[in-house]
Every structure is written in C-alpha cells, then in structure tokens.
Amino acid sequence: MRKVICLWSLVMLCGALMLNGCAKEQVVTPEQPLTAPSSEKQLKQSEAAKQAVQEEKIASPAIKESPVAKDEASASAAAAQANGLLKTVYYDFDSAILTSSARDTLSANASVLLKKQTGLKIQVEGHCDERGSAEYNLALGERRAKSAMNYLMTLGVPASRLSTISYGKEKPADPGHDEAAWAKNRRAEFVVAN
Amino acid sequence: MKRCSAGIRVLIMSALLVAVICASPLILSGQQGYLEVSAPGNRQLQLAIAPPAALSGGVNQDVARAIIDVFKFDMTLAGPFSVSEPQVTESRSGIRPGDFDMASWRAAGTDLLIKSGYVVSGDSVSIEFRLYDVLTEKELAAKRYTGSKRDVRRVVHTFSDDIMSAMTGIRGPFTCKIAFVSTATRNKEIYLMDYDGQNIQRITKNGSINLYPDFSPNGRELIYTSYKKGNPDLYRRELASGAEARVTTARGTNITGAFAPDGNRIALSMSKDGNAEIYLLSKEGKQLSRLTNNDAIEIAPAWSPDAKQIAFVSDRLGKPQVYIMDSDGRNVRRLTTSGAYNVGPRWSPRGDKIAYCRQMGGGFQIFTINPDGTGDTQLTREGSNEHPRWSPDGRFIAFSSKRGGRESVYIMRSDGTGQTKISRGGTSDSSPVWSPRW
Amino acid sequence: MNPSVKRNDKGLLPTLPVSLIFHLAIYGLFAWFHFFPSAPVTEAPVYYVDVVNLPVASPQQGSPSAAGTAPSPPPAVKPPAPEMKLPAKESGQKPAGKPAKAATTPTRTAEESSKEFEDRLARLQQSSDARHEAAAMDAIRKKAAVRGKGQAGIPGGTGHESGSDYASYIRSRLVDAFKTTIAYQDKTPRMTVILTIDKNGRVLKRRTESSTGDRLFEDAVNRAIVKAEREFRPPPNGGSFEYGFIFTAQGVGKQ
Numbered sequence: 001m002r003k004v005i006c007l008w009s010l011v012m013l014c015g016a017l018m019l020n021g022c023a024k025e026q027v028v029t030p031e032q033p034l035t036a037p038s039s040e041k042q043l044k045q046s047e048a049a050k051q052a053v054q055e056e057k058i059a060s061p062a063i064k065e066s067p068v069a070k071d072e073a074s075a076s077a078a079a080a081q082a083n084g085l086l087k088t089v090y091y092d093f094d095s096a097i098l099t100s101s102a103r104d105t106l107s108a109n110a111s112v113l114l115k116k117q118t119g120l121k122i123q124v125e126g127h128c129d130e131r132g133s134a135e136y137n138l139a140l141g142e143r144r145a146k147s148a149m150n151y152l153m154t155l156g157v158p159a160s161r162l163s164t165i166s167y168g169k170e171k172p173a174d175p176g177h178d179e180a181a182w183a184k185n186r187r188a189e190f191v192v193a194n
Numbered sequence: 195m196k197r198c199s200a201g202i203r204v205l206i207m208s209a210l211l212v213a214v215i216c217a218s219p220l221i222l223s224g225q226q227g228y229l230e231v232s233a234p235g236n237r238q239l240q241l242a243i244a245p246p247a248a249l250s251g252g253v254n255q256d257v258a259r260a261i262i263d264v265f266k267f268d269m270t271l272a273g274p275f276s277v278s279e280p281q282v283t284e285s286r287s288g289i290r291p292g293d294f295d296m297a298s299w300r301a302a303g304t305d306l307l308i309k310s311g312y313v314v315s316g317d318s319v320s321i322e323f324r325l326y327d328v329l330t331e332k333e334l335a336a337k338r339y340t341g342s343k344r345d346v347r348r349v350v351h352t353f354s355d356d357i358m359s360a361m362t363g364i365r366g367p368f369t370c371k372i373a374f375v376s377t378a379t380r381n382k383e384i385y386l387m388d389y390d391g392q393n394i395q396r397i398t399k400n401g402s403i404n405l406y407p408d409f410s411p412n413g414r415e416l417i418y419t420s421y422k423k424g425n426p427d428l429y430r431r432e433l434a435s436g437a438e439a440r441v442t443t444a445r446g447t448n449i450t451g452a453f454a455p456d457g458n459r460i461a462l463s464m465s466k467d468g469n470a471e472i473y474l475l476s477k478e479g480k481q482l483s484r485l486t487n488n489d490a491i492e493i494a495p496a497w498s499p500d501a502k503q504i505a506f507v508s509d510r511l512g513k514p515q516v517y518i519m520d521s522d523g524r525n526v527r528r529l530t531t532s533g534a535y536n537v538g539p540r541w542s543p544r545g546d547k548i549a550y551c552r553q554m555g556g557g558f559q560i561f562t563i564n565p566d567g568t569g570d571t572q573l574t575r576e577g578s579n580e581h582p583r584w585s586p587d588g589r590f591i592a593f594s595s596k597r598g599g600r601e602s603v604y605i606m607r608s609d610g611t612g613q614t615k616i617s618r619g620g621t622s623d624s625s626p627v628w629s630p631r632w
Numbered sequence: 633m634n635p636s637v638k639r640n641d642k643g644l645l646p647t648l649p650v651s652l653i654f655h656l657a658i659y660g661l662f663a664w665f666h667f668f669p670s671a672p673v674t675e676a677p678v679y680y681v682d683v684v685n686l687p688v689a690s691p692q693q694g695s696p697s698a699a700g701t702a703p704s705p706p707p708a709v710k711p712p713a714p715e716m717k718l719p720a721k722e723s724g725q726k727p728a729g730k731p732a733k734a735a736t737t738p739t740r741t742a743e744e745s746s747k748e749f750e751d752r753l754a755r756l757q758q759s760s761d762a763r764h765e766a767a768a769m770d771a772i773r774k775k776a777a778v779r780g781k782g783q784a785g786i787p788g789g790t791g792h793e794s795g796s797d798y799a800s801y802i803r804s805r806l807v808d809a810f811k812t813t814i815a816y817q818d819k820t821p822r823m824t825v826i827l828t829i830d831k832n833g834r835v836l837k838r839r840t841e842s843s844t845g846d847r848l849f850e851d852a853v854n855r856a857i858v859k860a861e862r863e864f865r866p867p868p869n870g871g872s873f874e875y876g877f878i879f880t881a882q883g884v885g886k887q
Contacts, residue, residue: 228876229876230880231803231806231880232880232882233882234814234881235811237812237814237815273817330858
C-alpha cells in the first residue's frame with residue numbers, strides 16, 4: 001500500500017511539475033538560422049555542380065528524318081489535274097454545316113467522281129480561318145471534311161475512294177486577316193490521293 | 195509502517211508545496227499574450243548586383259557582362275525583387291563574408307546583395323557566387339561552378355534558381371528550356387531554347403507541320419503531333435539521342451497529347467472512332483482507355499498534378515468550353531461558365547489554378563481560374579494571347595502573343611505581371627511549353 | 633465482498649490529505665492566475681482600438697504577389713451595428729441601397745415580378761449583410777481575444793515582469809520596422825514569434841511559435857525585428873521581458 005501511495009504521489013508530483021514546466025518549455029526552437037550554414041561546405045558542391053554543368057549539355061540531336069514524302073509531291077501533281085474538276089466547298093464561321101451552295105458544289109463534284117474520274121481516290125482536306133484556337137480548329141476542320149465526305153457518300157461515291165484530313169488553320173488559302181480572306185479559308189478541298 | 199508512511203506523506207506534501215511555490219513565478223515571468231503586428235502593402239526587396247570581380251587573372255568583360263545581364267533578367271522576372279547595380283565605393287571589395295564592407299551597401303538602401311567573382315583560364319571559367327542579406331549581414335547562399343565559356347549563362351541561371359530557393363523556399367525555373375513551334379523554315383518545326391530565349395536549337399527537321407510539343411515529366415522526352423507521314427500522328431522523341439518513335443498509327447487527328455505526371459501515360463485527342471475524343475495511351479501507344487464518348491469535339495486534355503483529374507475542352511453544348519473529369523472519365527463537370535469560347539486549359543503544377551484562354555473581341559486572352567470554378571481572373575489584355583503553359587514551380591506562365599504583329603513567345607508571372615517577350619528574330623513562334631527541371 | 637470493501641476504506645484514508653493538498657495547490661494556481669481579487673489594478677493600459685480592421689484590397693500595384701490578391705474585391709462594407717460607427721458606413725452602404733430602390737420603384741407595372749425581385753434582392757442583401765456582420769464581429773472577437781490577453785495584465789505581479797505598456801511599445805517599434813520590410817508570396821501569411829528582450833533592450837531570444845511557411849514573409853519578419861531592435865529601450869523594472877507577436881500582412885487573410 002505504501003508503494004501505491006508513493007507511486008501516486010510521484011505521478012502527481014510529476015504532473016504538477018509538468019504543468020508548471022509546460023509554459024516554460026514550449027518547443028523552444030532555437031532562433032532560426034537565416035543562412036545556409038557554412039559557405040565552405042557549399043563550395044564543395046562545386047565539384048558536383050561542375051559535373052552537372054558538363055553533363056547537362058543537350059546533344060544537339062543528330063536528326064535522321066525521312067524526307068517528307070515524295071508522294072505528297074506527286075499527289076499535288078495529280079491534284080493539279082483534278083483541281084479544275086473538283087471544286088472547293090466553303091463553310092460559315094465556326095460551323096461544319098453544309099450550306100445549299102456547298103451542297104450544289106458537292107453534287108457537281110460527286111458527278112465528276114462518278115462519271116468522269118471513276119478511278120480517282122480523293123482526300124477531303126478540312127480547313128479553318130485563323131480566328132478560332134488552333135487546336136480546336138484542327139478538330140473543326142476534320143468535322144468539315146467529314147461532313148463533305150459523308151455528303152459525297154450519300155450521293156453514291158463509295159467510301160473506299162474517300163478519306164479525310166484536317167489542317168485546321170495551318171494552311172490558309174488566303175493569308176489575309178479580313179472577312180474576305182477568312183471566308184476563303186473556311187473550306188474543304190478535294191485532293192487526289194493515290 | 196504507519197509512521198513511515200506518515201513521514202513520506204509529509205515529505206510529499208512539502209515537495210508539492212515547494213514545487214507549486216517555485217513554479218508560480220516562473221510561469222508569471224513567461225509571456226502573457228500576443229499582440230498583432232501588421233503592415234500594409236507588399237514590398238519588393240532591393241537586390242543589388244555587385245560588379246563581378248576577377249578573382250585572379252585578367253578581367254573578362256564578356257563574362258562580367260553576362261553575369262550581370264542574366265541576373266538582372268532572372269531576378270527582375272522573379273517578382274519579389276527590385277534589381278539594381280548601384281555604384282557603391284567599397285574600401286575593400288572582396289566577395290567573401292568579411293572581405294568587404296557591408297555597411298556601404300546598407301547605406302545604399304540594399305536589402306540583398308549578389309557578389310560574384312570569376313576566373314577565366316583558356317576556355318574554362320570558374321565562377322563563384324554569394325548572396326548576402328545586407329541587413330542581418332548573413333550569407334544566404336554560396337556556390338562555385340566550373341565550366342566552359344559557353345556555360346556562363348546557364349551557370350548564372352543555376353545560381354538564380356538557388357536564390358529563389360533561398361529566398362522563397364521553392365527553386366526557380368531559370369535553368370529550364372522552352373520548346374516551341376516556329377515557322378523559321380516556312381514549315382512548322384519544333385525548337386528548343388533557354389527560358390530567356392537564348393541558345394535556340396532545332397528539334398524536328400522533317401519539312402512538314404509539327405505541332406503542340408509537350409515534355410515528359412523528367413524533361414528527357416518530347417511528344418508532338420507531326421504531319422510528316424501525311425496524317426497528323428503523335429510522335430515521341432528522346433531529346434538527348436534524337437531518337438523518334440511514332441506513338442499513334444490510327445488515321446484522323448491525333449493532337450494535343452499531354453504526358454501524365456507519372457511519365458508513363460499520355461492523354462490524347464484522337465478522331466479514329468469518328469470524331470475527336472480523349473483517350474489514354476501508354477507512352478508506347480497502346481490504348482489504355484477511352485475517356486470521353488459523345489458526338490462533340492473533345493480536345494486538349496490537361497492533367498492535374500496529382501493525376502486524379504483531367505481538364506479538357508468540349509463543344510458538347512455548342513461552343514468549346516473547359517470541363518474537368520476524373521482521370522477515369524467519370525464525374526464530368528463544366529469549369530468555365532463565363533465567356534462563349536474557352537479553350538486550352540493547363541493545370542498549375544501547384545494544383546491551385548487552371549490557366550486557359552478565352553475568345554474575346556476577335557482574339558484570345560489568358561485567364562486563370564480555381565479548379566472549383568471560382569476566382570476567374572484575366573491575366574492578359576494586349577493583343578491576342580494563347581497557349582498558356584506553366585513553369586515547373588508554378589510561378590510563371592509561357593504563352594504566345596500576337597501583340598507585336600507576328601506571333602511570339604512571351605512569359606509572365608502567374609498573376610499576369612511582368613509580361614516579357616522571349617523569342618527574337620523575324621520568325622513566327624507559337625505553342626511554347628516550359629520544360630520540367632532537368 | 634465485504635473484506636475487500638473494508639480494506640478499501642482503510643486505504644483511502646491516508647490519501648485524503650494528499651488529495652486535499654493537491655486540490656488546494658491547483659486551486660491556488662488557478663486563483664493566482666485568473667481570479668486573484670486584490671489585483672493592484674494599475675491604470676488601464678492605454679489602447680487605441682481601431683474598431684474593426686475591415687479587409688481592404690491590397691493597394692500595392694506592380695508588385696507581383698500583391699497583384700495576385702488584388703482582384704478579389706473587398707467585401708462591401710456594412711457596419712454590423714449602429715454603435716460601431718464605422719467610417720466606411722456612408723461609402724459602403726448607401727450605394728448598395730440606393731440603386732436597389734431605384735431599380736425596383738420604376739418597375740411597378742409588373743407588380744408580381746417586381747415584388748418577387750424586391751424580395752429576392754432583400755434576401756440577397758440580408759444574407760450578404762449577415763455575412764459581413766459575422767465577419768466584422770469575428771474580427772472584433774479575434775481582436776478582443778488577442779487584446780484581452782494582453783490587457784488582463786498580471787495582477788499580483790512581482791515586479792519581475794513588465795507591464796503590457798512595454799509590450800505595446802515594442803509592438804509600435806515592430807510595426808514601424810515591419811512597414812519597411814514587409815514582403816510575402818502566399819495569400820495569407822502569418823507568423824507568431826515570441827521575443828525575449830533582456831534588461832538592456834537586446835533581443836535575447838526569438839522563437840517562432842508558428843508560421844504559415846512563407847519564406848519571404850518569415851524573412852521580412854526577421855528583418856523587421858533586427859531593424860526594430862536597434863531602437864528598443866530597456867524594459868522597465870530592470871528585468872527581462874517576454875511577449876508574443878503575431879505578424880500578418882494588412883488587408884489579407886481577414887475574411
């Protein structure tokens with residue numbers, strides 16, 4: 001029993017001391033040093049830094065590119081032949097909906113493809129004017145190309161002869177910055193693909 | 195036994211009493227409360243650049259000039275500093291602590307002082323930098339670097355990064371690169387430059403259209419869309435070796451690829467299944483999942499830094515707007531509610547903001563918004579500004595602007611201040627992206 | 633059962649005095665601290681109380697972090713109660729009230745909708761008023777809490793400790809110095825520093841009790857202390873002095 005009392009009183013004593021001590025002993029962090037400690041130590045990093053300096057050199061990449069497709073050149077030659085026959089379709093601002101004049105143009109193009117150039121494979125190129133965001137315009141250009149392609153298909157041009165690509169606003173037909181130029185740039189072109 | 199315990203009791207009592215009595219004054223002498231100390235405004239620290247000293251050997255004006263120029267550019271852009279080169283006559287002009295007179299700099303109103311010294315021998319340059327707090331007379335950072343003469347600018351940028359680390363706790367992004375698209379060759383090729391526009395290197399040389407570069411999180415790889423094989427496909431290139439791999443083979447647009455923070459996955463807009471939707475690919479090109487599925491255009495995925503969410507652009511309600519989804523494609527919600535046409539989101543590396551651009555009066559302006567849709571803030575006003583991309587510390591934003599006529603790469607602080615043109619020369623530069631730290 | 637009970641009874645007896653003493657001691661402690669009646673209530677410490685420090689957008693232009701916080705507009709000032717007599721009363725409330733009336737009166741034609749609109753407006757105004765009131769009260773309460781502690785003083789002081797007047801003197805020195813050093817990058821920087829000033833007026837010890845972790849701000853606080861220290865007078869009574877100071881950036885973090 002004596003032990004119990006001793007123990008208890010000890011605990012209490014400790015408790016009391018702690019109570020008093022607390023206020024004083026709060027986590028006393030020593031005055032925070034502002035500086036990085038010793039300069040000399042840091043300077044030893046110079047070796048490491050030197051390493052980094054030397055290893056960071058970006059090897060100017062030796063570039064082995066396959067030169068851009070010859071076929072693009074020949075395609076454009078073939079396109080030149082078809083150019084006179086297949087007319088470009090134009091769109092309203094920020095839209096891929098075919099206007100009535102666009103549908104007329106497409107009908108004419110379809111008849112060329114079905115009657116005169118029956119073997120020709122066509123790639124429909126979708127383009128946009130410069131006003132939208134470049135990224136969104138790439139998707140919009142594709143939507144335009146697809147709407148034109150789908151219309152040609154409903155007119156009977158087999159899907160196997162048609163494909164699409166979008167250039168967004170990357171290949172403007174008219175480099176101007178006015179409404180007239182923009183109207184010329186919102187278009188779907190028909191290019192011979194081989 | 196009883197007597198014994200009584201004795202102990204007395205002992206304990208007295209001990210307690212003594213403890214209580216002794217402790218009380220101790221407490222009372224302790225601090226009793228708090229007073230608030232507050233001041234208005236946010237001051238810039240006066241940062242002085244001391245003339246670089248030739249530590250041994252001859253004076254080299256080129257090196258000295260480069261040191262000052264780079265520090266001036268970096269520290270001015272940083273924001274917290276007002277940079278100057280005051281003419282201070284020192285009785286002793288060493289650069290080590292104690293080797294010069296701090297009081298004369300204090301008299302010039304300087305808070306922080308950069309001292310530097312160089313040794314040029316042949317092509318090799320050794321530069322020593324020291325940053326001092328003039329008021330407390332403490333050295334805050336010190337480094338020595340050795341490299342070739344070509345490395346001087348990068349070495350100074352490195353110490354600028356250190357200064358930011360010492361002063362703000364977050365390392366600067368001044369040693370980073372910026373990748374961008376340029377029409378220098380009349381095609382659109384991808385280039386790399388220092389963040390301040392120096393050391394331009396050409397990355398792609400395929401004579402075709404190359405678009406939307408994005409760095410892998412470790413900075414070693416670049417992904418981009420290229421028309422080099424006719425169709426706009428996604429490519430991945432190792433910068434050091436120049437090795438290039440085609441990531442996508444499906445026809446249709448494969449655009450606006452974004453490396454996941456883990457570096458193993460790529461979020462990408464592909465139109466292979468009919469119209470532009472967002473997919474998750476492995477970086478080798480294996481399709482992991484399809485995240486969006488509807489008739490609308492979905493492009494421009496942007497990862498949150500914790501990779502749990504993806505912001506993207508969709509025109510499901512007619513016009514393009516920024517949405518956020520969980521990175522498994524669920525829980526889609528609209529982020530931007532004002533403005534008819536909002537595109538190009540990019541999540542800050544700190545996670546607290548999303549930068550995007552809004553079509554306004556025939557051009558675009560850059561905004562930031564909190565991921566919960568609050569705090570919509572316009573950052574740019576002059577000209578048309580697009581394609582915001584954060585620096586890895588979240589302190590700056592690179593973007594492209596047509597304010598000078600031709601499209602050029604600019605940088606600014608994330609609050610829109612300090613807008614500075616970076617790209618030089620007569621080319622049209624766009625789609626900048628700030629590299630991670632190398 | 634019974635035996636054990638007996639034994640317990642016997643066992644409790646001796647602990648009784650110990651417990652009594654301990655309770656007394658604890659009571660004594662408490663009494664000393666809070667309820668000591670004979671407090672030589674010295675003259676009430678002089679405090680100029682700026683009633684409410686309502687949030688103000690940072691006026692600083694061009695400095696980057698300040699500009700970052702600037703766009704969030706300061707909440708329209710609405711005094712919580714008439715006796716507050718805020719100087720901002722006229723400027724804040726009238727413009728908010730007038731246009732509302734102007735907007736609602738001419739639209740009598742469609743009575744239903746205008747009434748509805750009026751109701752909604754009133755509700756909106758009410759809720760925003762309530763919010764501002766709550767914010768203002770909160771600010772006062774916070775102030776009072778901070779002040780209260782200082783004001784309570786140490787009745788029954790031994791002369792060893794210094795009065796709160798010296799604390800506000802130190803504060804005024806710190807404020808002056810802080811005005812010339814303040815810089816921060818986070819939105820709501822805050823740092824609590826306990827200063828121990830020795831009998832010569834030197835800063836003996838400076839310990840950071842808490843900080844929001846804005847390095848730039850912490851540096852500014854340290855600079856302010858170093859600057860202010862040069863002007864510190866020694867504490868009264870020839871003793872050392874310890875007090876806590878909460879550093880904040882004015883006009884931010886009060887919402």
